[in-house]
Amino acid sequence: MMIFECTSCHTRYRLAPERVSATGLLVRCTQCGQHHRAFLPVAATAPSPALVSAPQPAAAPAAPAPSPASSRPAAASRPPTTPAGEIQRLARVVFSDIELYNADRMERAVRDGQFQQEFVAEIQEARKMLRNRFPGVADADGIFDAALDQICEQRRARVPAG
Numbered sequence: 001m002m003i004f005e006c007t008s009c010h011t012r013y014r015l016a017p018e019r020v021s022a023t024g025l026l027v028r029c030t031q032c033g034q035h036h037r038a039f040l041p042v043a044a045t046a047p048s049p050a051l052v053s054a055p056q057p058a059a060a061p062a063a064p065a066p067s068p069a070s071s072r073p074a075a076a077s078r079p080p081t082t083p084a085g086e087i088q089r090l091a092r093v094v095f096s097d098i099e100l101y102n103a104d105r106m107e108r109a110v111r112d113g114q115f116q117q118e119f120v121a122e123i124q125e126a127r128k129m130l131r132n133r134f135p136g137v138a139d140a141d142g143i144f145d146a147a148l149d150q151i152c153e154q155r156r157a158r159v160p161a162g
């Protein structure tokens, strides 16, 4: 008997060498369905080290890296599980969505402090969603506006003036 190992899922099978011709034997792995061509070992008498070695240990899962604390004090003092944190997160999402489709307009609007005026339609849409998602948060709009202002401020610091 020779041993054939599926290269995809590493299931091992016993094969009768007499079934394997010089051109190999087409075998289908019953575990993963992969087709392979099994060949006779080159030196049929000497066991290949690959076949007798212990199975490879599965790679240890990497330890989850500790998430870096936010550098923004406002965000750090508000865990993202609170409605306010969720609204701030939403503001960031809305901002990057708008930016994705309007990069040039966005840059100008932010630089000129006209973000809310320039994208009034988009922001109104976001407010509608906000009221649906956070009906119990009376100041959702205010939190949202403040978050947008803060994002714009941070962005302005990065955008070269002129």
Ligand SMILES: [Zn+2]
Pocket: 006, 007, 008, 009, 010, 011, 029, 030, 031, 032, 033, 034
């Ligand atoms: Zn397999």
